[in-house]
Amino acid sequence: VTVAAPDSIPADVHADVMSATGEALRECGYAGLTMQEIADRAEKSKSLLHYHYDTKEGLLVAFLEHLVRRFDAKLDGTADAPPDERLADLIDLLLPDEDDEDWARLHRVLIELRAQAPHQEAFREQLNRNKAFLQRRLAETIEDGVEDGTFREVDPDRTARFVLSALDGARSARTTLGDADDVEAVRAGLAEFVLADLRRSGEGTERVDPAAGDDD
Amino acid sequence: VTVAAPDSIPADVHADVMSATGEALRECGYAGLTMQEIADRAEKSKSLLHYHYDTKEGLLVAFLEHLVRRFDAKLDGTADAPPDERLADLIDLLLPDEDDEDWARLHRVLIELRAQAPHQEAFREQLNRNKAFLQRRLAETIEDGVEDGTFREVDPDRTARFVLSALDGARSARTTLGDADDVEAVRAGLAEFVLADLRRSGEGTERVDPAAGDDD
Numbered sequence: 378v379t380v381a382a383p384d385s386i387p388a389d390v391h392a393d394v395m396s397a398t399g400e401a402l403r404e405c406g407y408a409g410l411t412m413q414e415i416a417d418r419a420e421k422s423k424s425l426l427h428y429h430y431d432t433k434e435g436l437l438v439a440f441l442e443h444l445v446r447r448f449d450a451k452l453d454g455t456a457d458a459p460p461d462e463r464l465a466d467l468i469d470l471l472l473p474d475e476d477d478e479d480w481a482r483l484h485r486v487l488i489e490l491r492a493q494a495p496h497q498e499a500f501r502e503q504l505n506r507n508k509a510f511l512q513r514r515l516a517e518t519i520e521d522g523v524e525d526g527t528f529r530e531v532d533p534d535r536t537a538r539f540v541l542s543a544l545d546g547a548r549s550a551r552t553t554l555g556d557a558d559d560v561e562a563v564r565a566g567l568a569e570f571v572l573a574d575l576r577r578s579g580e581g582t583e584r585v586d587p588a589a590g591d592d593d
Numbered sequence: 594v595t596v597a598a599p600d601s602i603p604a605d606v607h608a609d610v611m612s613a614t615g616e617a618l619r620e621c622g623y624a625g626l627t628m629q630e631i632a633d634r635a636e637k638s639k640s641l642l643h644y645h646y647d648t649k650e651g652l653l654v655a656f657l658e659h660l661v662r663r664f665d666a667k668l669d670g671t672a673d674a675p676p677d678e679r680l681a682d683l684i685d686l687l688l689p690d691e692d693d694e695d696w697a698r699l700h701r702v703l704i705e706l707r708a709q710a711p712h713q714e715a716f717r718e719q720l721n722r723n724k725a726f727l728q729r730r731l732a733e734t735i736e737d738g739v740e741d742g743t744f745r746e747v748d749p750d751r752t753a754r755f756v757l758s759a760l761d762g763a764r765s766a767r768t769t770l771g772d773a774d775d776v777e778a779v780r781a782g783l784a785e786f787v788l789a790d791l792r793r794s795g796e797g798t799e800r801v802d803p804a805a806g807d808d809d
Binding site: 406485488489505531534536538543544546556574576 | 622665701704705707708710712717720721724747748749750751752755756757758759760761763764765766768769770771772774775777778779781782783785786787789
């Protein structure tokens with residue numbers, strides 16, 4: 378997957394630094410991370426890192442942005458599939474593969490960054506941007522399904538937030554508590570309760586709709 | 594609400610220390626917390642705290658256990674309601690009240706403890722016990738509903754894990770990213786997709802059941 382670099386940084390430098398940052402975070406965690414560690418792994422000088430990314434926090438914000446760009450690049454190939462398949466694919470891509478220890482180590486660090494977010498505005502803003510991106514992707518897919526009749530009428534943004542919350546809870550349980558059963562439960566729950574329900578497009582509107590009272 | 598103390602600690606001492614720990618965590622966060630701070634707020638000596646709780650980690654584990662016991666005590670009054678009401682009540686109790694700043698400050702600290710869980714076995718074990726308790730409460734309620742015909746046939750444990758993951762994701766978004774919209778989206782999503790679906794008890798079994806293939 379090709380991931381774009383920020384305008385001010387040469388693409389090959391950025392690619393090396395992002396890859397080195399991922400490695401360093403998986404190996405050293407957030408607390409143990411230093412600019413020197415990343416510079417060594419990227420085979421760059423520490424002053425070059427400071428020149429392009431300013432501080433360690435700046436580099437971590439760039440890394441969070443890199444993660445969401447990489448995810449976006451992965452989605453490019455699936456744009457032509459029907460909405461229900463695209464939604465199922467998005468859910469699969471956002472759930473961890475149980476045996477992927479690299480995934481687990483990186484996400485343990487992301488949870489630490491998230492725990493810092495209330496106190497670190499730059500992390501909070503970038504994490505909110507990443508979340509808004511994922512929400513938009515889910516909501517657009519749901520909206521496409523409502524428009525072409527694959528899905529029943531739902532509020533796309535609210536449904537996207539609900540789906541993303543369930544995925545996020547499962548990722549956190551897997552990452553911090555070592556409980557992988559929640560991942561399978563969320564996979565099954567989203568298929569059984571959300572996807573199956575959304576597909577009931579032709580069956581009338583007798584369902585409870587909590588938004589129905591919001592119009593007045 | 595009356596909350597039981599561990600056998601080895603006088604109930605009034607434990608109540609004072611737990612209340613002081615909650616205050617200290619909300620005021621100082623996890624990083625700034627000291628035994629002295631808690632001792633001062635509880636009007637006890639630091640050596641008494643060490644005598645009863647051993648280390649700061651031991652005291653925090655006792656505090657996590659206290660939180661789940663307090664939650665349990667809150668549920669006592671609702672045991673006689675019908676299963677669908679009890680499930681809706683449980684969901685409400687587990688979702689933050691938007692304006693409760695005390696709740697938000699305490700939960701920011703709980704997210705920090707959770708981020709420590711991969712490296713701190715004692716936190717991880719207690720957080721897993723707390724999670725197992727909530728899961729069991731949700732699963733028992735769902736099971737009661739399946740048995741008395743209020744709900745359709747579902748896997749109670751798996752459904753409980755799914756519901757809890759969504760609640761957890763919403764709490765984390767509210768707490769770390771300041772995004773309260775997810776709380777309302779999860780409240781609405783659980784009502785619209787899960788509770789409404791569970792109540793379709795009399796409408797046959799044409800629904801997709803991802804567990805159907807697991808029996809062989």
